[in-house]
Amino acid sequence: MAVTLFLPTVLAKLADGRAIESTGETVGAVVANVAARYPNLAPRLRDETGQPYPFVTFYLNDEDIRFNGGFEAPVSDGDELTVVPAIAGG
Amino acid sequence: MATATAPLATQLEELSSDEILRYSRHLILPEVALEGQQRLKASRVLLIGAGGLGSPLALYLTAAGVGTIGLVDFDVVDVTNLQRQIVHGSKDVGRPKLESARDRLKDMNPHVHVEGYETRLTSENALEIIRDYDIVIDGTDNFATRYLTNDACVILGKPNVYGSIYRFEGQSSVFATEDGPCYRCLYPEPPPPGLVPSCAEGGVLGVLPGLVGTIQATEGIKLLLGIGEPLIGRLLLIDALSMQFRTMRLRKNPNCPACGTHEIRELIDYDQFCGIGGDPLQDPHGIPEITPAELAAKQQRRDDFDLIDVREPHEWAIAKIPGARLVPLGTFTESLATFDSARDIVVTCKMGGRSAKAVRQLQAAGFKKVWNLAGGILRWSDDVDPSVPKY
Ligand SMILES: [Zn+2]
Numbered sequence: 001m002a003v004t005l006f007l008p009t010v011l012a013k014l015a016d017g018r019a020i021e022s023t024g025e026t027v028g029a030v031v032a033n034v035a036a037r038y039p040n041l042a043p044r045l046r047d048e049t050g051q052p053y054p055f056v057t058f059y060l061n062d063e064d065i066r067f068n069g070g071f072e073a074p075v076s077d078g079d080e081l082t083v084v085p086a087i088a089g090g
Numbered sequence: 091m092a093t094a095t096a097p098l099a100t101q102l103e104e105l106s107s108d109e110i111l112r113y114s115r116h117l118i119l120p121e122v123a124l125e126g127q128q129r130l131k132a133s134r135v136l137l138i139g140a141g142g143l144g145s146p147l148a149l150y151l152t153a154a155g156v157g158t159i160g161l162v163d164f165d166v167v168d169v170t171n172l173q174r175q176i177v178h179g180s181k182d183v184g185r186p187k188l189e190s191a192r193d194r195l196k197d198m199n200p201h202v203h204v205e206g207y208e209t210r211l212t213s214e215n216a217l218e219i220i221r222d223y224d225i226v227i228d229g230t231d232n233f234a235t236r237y238l239t240n241d242a243c244v245i246l247g248k249p250n251v252y253g254s255i256y257r258f259e260g261q262s263s264v265f266a267t268e269d270g271p272c273y274r275c276l277y278p279e280p281p282p283p284g285l286v287p288s289c290a291e292g293g294v295l296g297v298l299p300g301l302v303g304t305i306q307a308t309e310g311i312k313l314l315l316g317i318g319e320p321l322i323g324r325l326l327l328i329d330a331l332s333m334q335f336r337t338m339r340l341r342k343n344p345n346c347p348a349c350g351t352h353e354i355r356e357l358i359d360y361d362q363f364c365g366i367g368g369d370p371l372q373d374p375h376g377i378p379e380i381t382p383a384e385l386a387a388k389q390q391r392r393d394d395f396d397l398i399d400v401r402e403p404h405e406w407a408i409a410k411i412p413g414a415r416l417v418p419l420g421t422f423t424e425s426l427a428t429f430d431s432a433r434d435i436v437v438t439c440k441m442g443g444r445s446a447k448a449v450r451q452l453q454a455a456g457f458k459k460v461w462n463l464a465g466g467i468l469r470w471s472d473d474v475d476p477s478v479p480k481y
Pocket residue numbers: 271272273274275276342343346347348349350
């Protein structure tokens with residue numbers, strides 16, 4: 001499945017830009033594909049065991065993946081995956 | 091509808107003729123009208139933080155005629171705040187933010203009562219302070235206070251209008267309403283300290299808190315009036331660079347320890363929860379330090395050592411300590427091989443936080459003679475060389 005991963009500006013500099021094309025059958029596979037291509041970005045997306053962090057939320061289209069199996073959530077062609085890390089500035 | 095306390099219209103205090111004139115553009119809005127304006131006057135809103143988000147929040151809520159505005163802040167106005175904290179002025183530098191904000195708000199609208207709490211919000215005082223308010227607006231600048239505010243609001247059943255910012259991006263939502271999700275449903279745990287730089291380290295576009303703070307103020311007023319569709323169960327993402335606003339669906343997590351299972355019945359130690367001070371590896375006090383004065387003496391003695399600056403190139407362009415070598419933290423791991431473990435190494439950054447991380451990395455790689463420059467280049471400017479600009 002071809003999926004586009006969207007990064008916030010703060011992470012975009014660790015990759016080639018804000019929108020990265022990736023593939024996989026699940027969210028986890030899509031993220032692993034991106035992580036393998038951008039080693040500096042990888043630790044900002046998931047932990048060393050490949051699991052999601054509690055402080056980085058992934059939205060598959062507009063839905064939080066935590067409510068749909070987390071990294072096991074299946075993806076479809078053309079899906080958009082958006083990374084939303086916790087920020088605390090005020 | 092998730093309104094806070096809603097007194098009967100007949101119990102609401104009348105508006106004076108001065109107030110009727112002042113609020114006339116509200117009064118002719120059918121969604122607000124006289125009763126809505128009286129409702130605002132009867133309302134009590136607590137703002138956590140009188141900084142970037144707190145400035146537009148306080149200004150607009152005051153202008154709108156919210157009867158009582160509580161402000162929690164213990165900071166002092168610094169000249170670097172003025173790029174975005176528009177409730178304070180140049181003449182206020184050095185004054186407590188509470189005093190400065192109170193003067194400005196009183197000048198803007200004498201009908202509004204401003205209550206100040208010159209303290210850090212803590213597990214000891216949060217419930218007591220928040221209890222007296224209808225809604226809470228979270229404009230703080232750190233994770234520990236955000237989780238504390240969230241949990242206190244869930245425990246007390248007070249809506250929490252959330253906003254946070256970083257560089258060019260912002261988030262907003264309304265948490266802790268009766269059926270809606272809370273901050274922990276969005277982020278069950280905070281990132282480890284040091285992973286996400288603060289605005290002081292990472293920077294923030296000065297207008298951004300204006301964008302996000304006015305969204306929070308809008309949501310607050312909607313909640314108080316019981317109008318429109320509040321940002322409950324939705325997370326608004328704001329990207330100022332692409333000027334895109336996106337709304338994501340936010341669901342209440344049935345396993346959320348705050349709003350789901352209600353395991354959290356009382357406030358915890360949020361510094362510990364956020365990993366501040368608990369882990370010796372994360373403890374900035376556990377690593378060897380050198381003061382700027384000691385470093386200057388070392389330079390004067392012409393000691394043999396390397397001074398490594400781990401800031402970003404755009405910061406290096408603003409100010410640097412003579413004799414330093416730039417190795418940005420992002421490329422630090424790859425650069426480890428270029429360091430000589432036989433020589434003394436002093437590491438610096440802007441304030442000492444990032445360099446502490448670099449010192450830990452060096453220690454983990456087996457370097458024994460490494461020191462962190464206490465207070466970074468800012469303290470170097472204060473203690474040794476004021477010609478090095480502070481930023
Ligand atoms: Zn929750």
